[in-house]
Amino acid sequence: MEIFEIFEHTFMLRALIGGVLISLCASLLGVSLVLKRYSMIGDGLSHTGFGALAIGAAAGFPPLEFAIPIVIAAAFLLLRISENGKIKGDAAIALISTGALALGITVTSLSGINIDLESYMFGSILALSDNDIVLCVLVFIVVTVMFVLFYNRIFAVTFDENFSKAIGMKTGIYNIIIALLTALTTVIGMKLMGTLLISSLMIFPAVISMRIFSRFKSVVITSAVISVIGFFTGLCISFYFSTPAGASIVLVNIFMLTVFSIAGYVKNKISSKKNIV
DSSP states (O other), X not given: OOTTXXXXXXXXXXXXXXHHHHHHHHHHHHHHHHHTXXXXXXXXXXXXXXXXXXXXXXXXXXXXXXXXXXXXXXXXXXXXXXXXXXSOHHHHHHHHHHHHHHHHHHHHHHHOOOOOHXXXXXXXXXXXXXXXXXXXXXXXXXXXXXXXXXXXXXXXXXXXXXXXXXXXXXXXXXXXXXXXXXXXXXHHHHHHHOTTTHHHHHHHHHHHHXXXXXXXXXXXXXXXXXXHHHHXXXXXXXXXXXXXXXXXXXXXXXXXXXXXXXXXXXXXXXXXXXXXX
């Protein structure tokens, strides 16, 4: 079994390129989302995306193009409810995500059209087209440029939003930027990982890197590296052992989380002993 056999197939190259780009986007945004305790927003938006995809397909519109503005609107709605409403962020995400998922399943059932629910639910990473790769590249450019340009502001809003407001920073704008980029990454990433697993690309790399590092910049860089390693390893496992791609990537991330948690525990023990001495 040739180890580089994976690169001989065009569909695998597409999956690799698209997956790496979206994984990097998700990892950059995931650090802020985890620190702001908004970890499940990717899950909520992906469920909203599923409902939008189903409605778009039933109405005869291009599903992905139809879903993008709806998911962006849902991201703004979640942000608005969390900031000004009586419903807190996690509850708002749960309400919107379950409602959208139920709507999507109902529309699919009643429309009578042939919609591949499994590909929406679990992703179809090996079926990426050239147009999908173009979308991945565009999203990667937008997310990376915006993240780099507003890095200091995103850092400030992530760690102490109240202080940022006190010094005159328009935190709402930067929260909107984070929500917009998260929505774009989620709806495009659904083609890779599916509705049920896309949030893992955002949550796992950030949580894994935080087992070892505490500085924001170190966590962001490590998270990006981990996301690429996790995706590539999971894709290879899927290819060589015929396992589901999305599930394989998640399991690789779980393994890395275990390793980093042990390493972090050992690191803390060593640091404690040094401090005592």
